[in-house]
Amino acid sequence: MPANKDLTPVYSRGWRGGLRNMLRGELDRWFGTRTWWTQALLWVFIINGLLLAILAQDETVGIPDVTTLYGIFAGMFPSIAVVIAAQDAIVGEKEKGTAAWVLSKPVSRIAFILSKVIGYGLGVLVSLVLIPAVIAFLEFRFVGGLTIDPGKFALGIGVLWLYLCFYLLLTLMLGTFFSARPAVIGIPLALAFGQQLLFGILPAAIKVMPWTIAIPIGDMDFSIISAIMAGRHPYDMTPFYVACAAMVLFIAVGLWRFQREEL
Amino acid sequence: MTGSAIVQTHGLSKSYNGTLALKNLDLTVQPNSIFGFLGPNGAGKTTTMKLLLGLIRPTSGGGQVFGLDITRDSVEIRSRIGYLPQDPRFYQHMTARETLDYTLRFFFSGPPALLRERIEETLELVGLADKADRPIKGFSGGERQRLGIAQAQINYPDLLILDEPAASLDPLGRHDVLEVMSRLRKHTTVFYSTHILDDVQQISDTVAILNHGELVAYGPIETLLAGSGGVVFSIGVKGDVAGAQSRISGLPFIVDIQSSEKAGVTRFLVSVNDETAAETQLLPTLLQGGAAIVVDYGRKRYELEEVFMNIVEGGSHASQ
Numbered sequence: 001m002p003a004n005k006d007l008t009p010v011y012s013r014g015w016r017g018g019l020r021n022m023l024r025g026e027l028d029r030w031f032g033t034r035t036w037w038t039q040a041l042l043w044v045f046i047i048n049g050l051l052l053a054i055l056a057q058d059e060t061v062g063i064p065d066v067t068t069l070y071g072i073f074a075g076m077f078p079s080i081a082v083v084i085a086a087q088d089a090i091v092g093e094k095e096k097g098t099a100a101w102v103l104s105k106p107v108s109r110i111a112f113i114l115s116k117v118i119g120y121g122l123g124v125l126v127s128l129v130l131i132p133a134v135i136a137f138l139e140f141r142f143v144g145g146l147t148i149d150p151g152k153f154a155l156g157i158g159v160l161w162l163y164l165c166f167y168l169l170l171t172l173m174l175g176t177f178f179s180a181r182p183a184v185i186g187i188p189l190a191l192a193f194g195q196q197l198l199f200g201i202l203p204a205a206i207k208v209m210p211w212t213i214a215i216p217i218g219d220m221d222f223s224i225i226s227a228i229m230a231g232r233h234p235y236d237m238t239p240f241y242v243a244c245a246a247m248v249l250f251i252a253v254g255l256w257r258f259q260r261e262e263l
Numbered sequence: 264m265t266g267s268a269i270v271q272t273h274g275l276s277k278s279y280n281g282t283l284a285l286k287n288l289d290l291t292v293q294p295n296s297i298f299g300f301l302g303p304n305g306a307g308k309t310t311t312m313k314l315l316l317g318l319i320r321p322t323s324g325g326g327q328v329f330g331l332d333i334t335r336d337s338v339e340i341r342s343r344i345g346y347l348p349q350d351p352r353f354y355q356h357m358t359a360r361e362t363l364d365y366t367l368r369f370f371f372s373g374p375p376a377l378l379r380e381r382i383e384e385t386l387e388l389v390g391l392a393d394k395a396d397r398p399i400k401g402f403s404g405g406e407r408q409r410l411g412i413a414q415a416q417i418n419y420p421d422l423l424i425l426d427e428p429a430a431s432l433d434p435l436g437r438h439d440v441l442e443v444m445s446r447l448r449k450h451t452t453v454f455y456s457t458h459i460l461d462d463v464q465q466i467s468d469t470v471a472i473l474n475h476g477e478l479v480a481y482g483p484i485e486t487l488l489a490g491s492g493g494v495v496f497s498i499g500v501k502g503d504v505a506g507a508q509s510r511i512s513g514l515p516f517i518v519d520i521q522s523s524e525k526a527g528v529t530r531f532l533v534s535v536n537d538e539t540a541a542e543t544q545l546l547p548t549l550l551q552g553g554a555a556i557v558v559d560y561g562r563k564r565y566e567l568e569e570v571f572m573n574i575v576e577g578g579s580h581a582s583q
Contacts, residue, residue: 009371013339104341
């Protein structure tokens with residue numbers, strides 16, 4: 001057998017300990033299995049199928065309309081998928097004992113969480129955002145005859161990804177607190193779909209909650225995503241900034257909590 | 264205690280919701296030893312192992328592995344450890360080969376050909392070469408245990424922590440595991456827990472027994488097997504048994520004599536308070552007159568199971 005001295009040791013220690021290999025494992029879990037293409041196929045079927053049906057039936061539809069519809073389809077439905085996919089990421093590993101196994105190797109707890117964030121974040125970006133987005137762009141152009149500025153469309157796609165990351169990071173953070181799946185799934189879904197109810201009770205919440213990033217509400221004609229894609233000025237960017245701040249908070253709280261987890 | 268101890272704990276304690284799972288554990292594990300950690304279920308064995316690995320935090324006290332603090336330097340410590348959990352669980356989407364590759368890459372980044380060679384030979388060692396490319400989800404308990412042993416030792420660790428390594432293995436698999444552990448002694452220190460006392464007696468040099476979270480016995484296995492209730496001689500006698508008993512009863516160093524008979528041989532268990540005097544005078548006194556025949560004679564050696572049961576049930580064989 002080759003002796004240890006013949007092999008090249010991994011030197012990353014401290015908070016980066018094991019990060020590279022953990023990340024490789026997470027990316028393999030998404031892109032090395034059928035997960036990436038089944039997710040992509042599902043969302044292409046839903047998002048692009050709905051867009052195709054609308055574009056084929058209504059010839060009068062314009063860029064503001066299609067980008068608004070795209071924001072709704074690509075923001076609302078995949079946010080459910082993100083929550084369902086990510087709910088098992090930490091709770092499942094704690095429950096099955098694989099977290100304890102991995103953390104018996106030279107892996108820091110920060111690396112464990114960051115590998116989930118990056119791995120799932122890239123998986124969502126490719127399967128739930130980029131692939132349907134490229135097809136949508138082609139649909140707008142060749143089915144609807146609509147020419148959208150590629151730079152603005154790409155910027156809108158970036159905001160859409162961050163919107164989905166908001167739910168991803170919230171779910172991952174909850175996974176560090178709870179051992180039961182219902183809480184980890186229920187809270188983000190309640191937040192995603194309970195916002196409409198909240199706006200009825202507390203209209204001022206529209207200004208801060210992330211809902212309007214993807215979905216126009218009340219007398220709004222377009223969401224932040226559709227405004228960016230259509231080259232219009234968004235009503236208010238505050239929900240986007242609040243979501244970004246919340247994401248930083250979710251990561252920080254998740255890291256803090258997982259350091260204290262007893263495995 | 265020595266400066267080169269692999270593991271040292273000082274008053275290491277852990278409680279869950281106010282219930283103490285481990286109480287003031289003081290332990291030293293010397294290099295290249297096979298340290299057997301015994302105790303009934305819930306005694307605190309797995310808790311101790313998890314504390315050493317940094318998977319849980321001590322409530323009080325602390326410890327060092329390789330001289331590094333178990334709380335502060337956990338990642339550094341784990342870079343030199345191999346660990347087999349009690350019920351090993353791996354990623355179901357990976358094969359055995361992928362699991363070993365994934366494990367090895369936490370420690371080494373190359374060269375790829377040598378990494379592959381290490382993986383192949385480890386698969387051979389644990390008898391999983393023919394199942395290397397099968398998904399783990401189809402593995403039996405025994406196969407998962409073998410994979411667990413493989414992943415624990417694939418980095419050639421300085422310390423191997425094995426929680427019930429022979430559990431879920433058939434007798435052949437158990438024999439293989441003991442052989443691997445014995446072979447590894449030259450290169451590594453093995454700290455393992457088990458319920459199989461025969462295995463401990465066969466291969467361990469040091470034993471610790473935990474009961475209800477407390478260390479109740481700890482020391483070299485020979486010391487433990489010799490017992491701690493004073494020096495006891497075991498003597499098999501035939502012929503004039505009554506005369507022999509009468510003669511040795513009068514010796515000044517005799518504390519107690521217990522006798523039992525089996526297949527025509529009377530066995531005396533003779534407790535003494537002066538070992539040297541007993542060694543020189545006991546046998547000649549028994550043989551005086553020539554009417555008694557001594558069939559066997561020697562210091563009583565306890566079986567580990569006897570020691571374990573005595574301790575766990577409240578006996579008095581604790582050696583330290």
